[in-house]
Amino acid sequence: MSIRFDDRVAIVTGAGGGLGRHYALELARRGARVVVNDLGGDRSGQGGSDAAQAVVEEIRAAGGEAIANGASVTDVAAMEEMVARAREAWGGVHILINNAGVLRDRTFAKMTPEDFAFVVDVHLIGSANATKACWETFREQHYGRVLMTASSSGLFGNFGQANYGAAKLGVVGLARTLHLEGARYGIRVNTIAPVAGTRMTEELFPAEAFAAFAPEKVAPAALFLVSEDAPSNQIVGAGAGVFQASQITLTPGVLLEGEALSPEGVAAHWSAITDRTEEIVPESGAAQAMLIGARLTRG
C-alpha cells in the first residue's frame, strides 16, 4: 500500500536545501501541504536568503501546495507564528520534521563558548522551539508525528564536533521524553541519523560517493517515520539506501556489597558490569531503577 499524506500538513525546518528540501518535495508529492522553513544562511548559520521560497516554487511547479517561512528555529515567537499561519491556511499541523542545522567544527580545545552555544541553540533548542509550537495542536488533534534529526556524531562521537555531538544526542533525549508524554495523545516521536552528500558533508565525500549518498536515499526513512503507521521512539540510521536501527542499552549490572562496594570493587568487577549478555533496551528512564530493583532481589 502506498504511503500518502493527503489532508496532512507538514512543517520541515531547514528545508531550503539538502535533506530538508528532499523531505519537503517528497511529502508534497505524496499529498501533504508543506511549510518550507529555512532562514537560508550559510553552513555556519551566517547570512540569509530566500532558499525556502525557491523550494516552495519547486513544489508548486509540480502541482503541490506549500508556504515559505524564513524564520530561525531559534526564535520562539516566530515558531509560534509559523504554526499559527499553517493552521490559518490549512486548519492544522500534523507533521514536524526538525531538520535545520549548522556546523561550527573545531577541536574542543579551540572551540569558543559562543560556537558551542550557537550550535546547541540551533539544533537542540531550535528543535524544542518548533516542537513546542506544534505540541498543543498535536494534543488537541490527538495526532502528531515528530521527527528529530540526530547524527552519528551525537550517538557515537566525532572528532572536532563537541558542540554538534552534544546537540545531536540532546535531541535524542528530547525525542525519548516527548514519545512518553505524547503517546496518549496519538503523538509519535522518532529520530533519524542521516548520512548524505550535502553542503554539510561536501569535504567528507569524494565526488563518486557524493552521488551514492544522495539525500533521496535518506528520505524514504524520514517519510516512513512521520507516516500514519510510523513506529515511535526509534532511532534510525539512513544513508545511501541502507537503513539501520540504533539502540541505547543497559546491562543488568552487578551488586557490590561490603568491601567490594568500593572503587577497587568496581575495578575488580568491571568485566561483569560491562557484560552485555543480558542487556536490555529500556523503554523509559524508570527501567534503570527497576533493573536495579531486580538486581537487589536477585543478589
Ligand code: NAI
Ligand atoms: P544543509 O546545510 O544542506 O541543511 C541544513 C539547512 O538548515 C540549511 O538549508 C540551513 O539554511 C537551515 N538552517 C540552519 N540554521 C537554521 C535556523 N536557525 N533556522 C532555520 N533553518 C536553518 O545540511 P543537511 O546535510 O541537509 O542537514 C540536514 C540535517 O541533517 C541537519 O540537522 C544535519 O545536522 C543533519 N545531518 C546531516 C548529515 C549528513 O550526512 N548530511 C549527517 C548527520 C546529520
